[in-house]
Amino acid sequence: MANRIIMHLDLDYFYAQCEEIRNPILKDKPVVVCMYSGRTPDSGAVSTANYVARKYGVKSGIPIVFAKRMLKDIDTAYLPVDDKYYEEVSSRIMNILKSSADKFEQESIDEAYLDITQRTQNSYDKARELAYNIKEEIFRSEGLTCSIGMGPNKVVAKIASDIQKPNGLTIVTPLEVSGFLSPLDADKIQGIGKKSAKALSNIGVKTIGDLAKTDVEKLVQLFGKKLAYYFHDAANGADQEPVEERNEPEQFSRILTLKEDTRSEEAIVKDLDKACEDLYQRVSAEEYSFRNIGIVAIMEDLTPHTRSETFEHGVKGVEALKISAKMLLEKILEEYPDLKVRRIGVRVAELVKKQGQKTLTDFFST
Ligand SMILES: [Mg+2]
Numbered sequence: 567m568a569n570r571i572i573m574h575l576d577l578d579y580f581y582a583q584c585e586e587i588r589n590p591i592l593k594d595k596p597v598v599v600c601m602y603s604g605r606t607p608d609s610g611a612v613s614t615a616n617y618v619a620r621k622y623g624v625k626s627g628i629p630i631v632f633a634k635r636m637l638k639d640i641d642t643a644y645l646p647v648d649d650k651y652y653e654e655v656s657s658r659i660m661n662i663l664k665s666s667a668d669k670f671e672q673e674s675i676d677e678a679y680l681d682i683t684q685r686t687q688n689s690y691d692k693a694r695e696l697a698y699n700i701k702e703e704i705f706r707s708e709g710l711t712c713s714i715g716m717g718p719n720k721v722v723a724k725i726a727s728d729i730q731k732p733n734g735l736t737i738v739t740p741l742e743v744s745g746f747l748s749p750l751d752a753d754k755i756q757g758i759g760k761k762s763a764k765a766l767s768n769i770g771v772k773t774i775g776d777l778a779k780t781d782v783e784k785l786v787q788l789f790g791k792k793l794a795y796y797f798h799d800a801a802n803g804a805d806q807e808p809v810e811e812r813n814e815p816e817q818f819s820r821i822l823t824l825k826e827d828t829r830s831e832e833a834i835v836k837d838l839d840k841a842c843e844d845l846y847q848r849v850s851a852e853e854y855s856f857r858n859i860g861i862v863a864i865m866e867d868l869t870p871h872t873r874s875e876t877f878e879h880g881v882k883g884v885e886a887l888k889i890s891a892k893m894l895l896e897k898i899l900e901e902y903p904d905l906k907v908r909r910i911g912v913r914v915a916e917l918v919k920k921q922g923q924k925t926l927t928d929f930f931s932t
Contacts, residue, residue: 568841569740571693572809573699574723575663577656578732580676581614584652585645587709588906595905596622596642600630603823603909608634613647617732659704666700669809671920679720681809683794690716690739697735716737717743719805725754743803748775755800758787762789762797777801818854820845821911827866829906831899834863839888855880857916859887860895864909871898887914 577583577870581599586592596619602610608630613632619642624633630644652759656675664670667680668916684693697714704710713734715726722743728734738746753763765788771777777785778801785794799805820841828834838861849856859881860874873894891912899907 568683568716569688570683571683571686571688571690571716572718572720572723572749573667573681573682573693574720574727575678575698575712576714576727576731577659577676577704577710577712579616579620579926580630580656580710581647581652582616583710584648584655585643587617587655588651592643593617594618596624596637596640598624598630598633598637598642598691599645599647600633601647602630605825607692607821616703621914624830655708658711659708662703662707663700666696667809668722670811671809672812679723679809690737695734697737701733701735717746717803719803720809721755721800721805722747722803724756725750728754732784743881744778747801747803748773748778750774752777752801754866755797757793757800758797765789768785774801815852815917817913817915818845818849818852818856818913820848821862821864821909823909828908829899833839833841834895834907834910835892838891838910838912841910842888842891843884845912845914846887850915851893854917855882856914857918859890859894860915861891861893861898862909862911862913863898863907864911865902865905867905868908869905873897874913874915875879876916881914887912 585597585599597616598612599614600610600617601613604903610630612624612626612630612633614626618919619637619791620642622636624636626766633767652675660672660678663680667682668782669681669683671679682693682696686696693716697716701714704712711733713727713731715723715729715736715738717738718727718740722738725747726738727734735826750773752758752771754774758766766777769780769784771780777797780798781925782794782798785798788794789797822837822841824834824837857880858874858876860872862872863868864870875890875894881890895910
């Protein structure tokens with residue numbers, strides 16, 4: 567593939583920043599956006615924290631009670647996640663980005679990749695100018711800051727956007743790629759989590775530079791062929807993944823927190839059925855059928871366990887969904903006889919858009 571210029575844009579502490587925009591009085595104090603599980607007033611996890619809260623050690627994923635301990639006696643705004651509002655802000659920003667790219671790919675509610683090779687005539691000077699213009703436009707229209715990374719591919723751009731936050735701009739030209747990546751910790755590469763980082767550290771690989779020099783066969787033994795080559799290529803700054811518009815959702819899911827941690831199949835199935843019904847209604851309304859059903863059980867120790875099953879034809883009817891989900895649950899309960907379940911969720915994937923006219927029956931067949 568010819569030389570490309572790829573931009574990765576990440577809106578800074580997005581949910582918390584949206585809350586600051588809506589209510590500017592919050593700006594100078596800690597803002598903690600919380601995903602409440604509904605069990606007790608404080609149970610749940612932190613979704614996003616602003617930078618004031620981060621100074622006290624609060625970060626996404628920690629329990630709300632921990633955050634409250636860290637911010638004891640400090641005037642803090644604890645706010646519930648407001649998905650609808652964030653999605654509105656996000657979609658307006660994504661429209662700005664779409665119109666600034668040759669090719670555009672939204673990665674999540676607050677991240678996107680832009681291929682800007684043609685419109686910048688492959689010039690990093692022009693790319694820098696474009697990046698400043700985009701930042702300015704987002705700030706002017708929505709009042710939000712973002713961090714941008716640019717490089718010859720998605721892997722480099724993504725890592726670059728994360729290096730200087732908030733409100734960063736990091737440009738890595740092809741000649742700078744190796745010097746930029748080498749000193750960074752290996753887990754900066756997307757997909758290298760705690761477990762993989764530990765396995766790498768056991769064979770003496772700490773940095774991306776170490777990883778780049780490691781014999782790929784050694785990595786194949788640890789991670790299997792597909793991941794090994796992806797990690798090795800990424801570490802060498804080589805990545806051919808195109809920026810591609812994602813029009814269709816890839817999956818739908820619904821997860822619920824049980825009233826109490828339990829192993830009672832009857833109790834879990836009650837909530838699982840409810841999750842299936844909610845999910846099926848949504849998927850049908852969007853006119854999809856699906857071939858893959860998965861469930862996730864989050865245990866009392868917060869480990870997630872998943873099982874899934876793929877069918878040859880689209881699954882028909884909510885009852886079929888419930889039956890499969892129940893069977894998958896039984897497998898998990900059998901496999902982990904000592905753990906109680908805390909949250910239960912169902913997910914459908916391998917979506918197929920329903921063809922032709924929709925009939926009333928399609929809507930009411932659930
Ligand atoms: Mg972000």
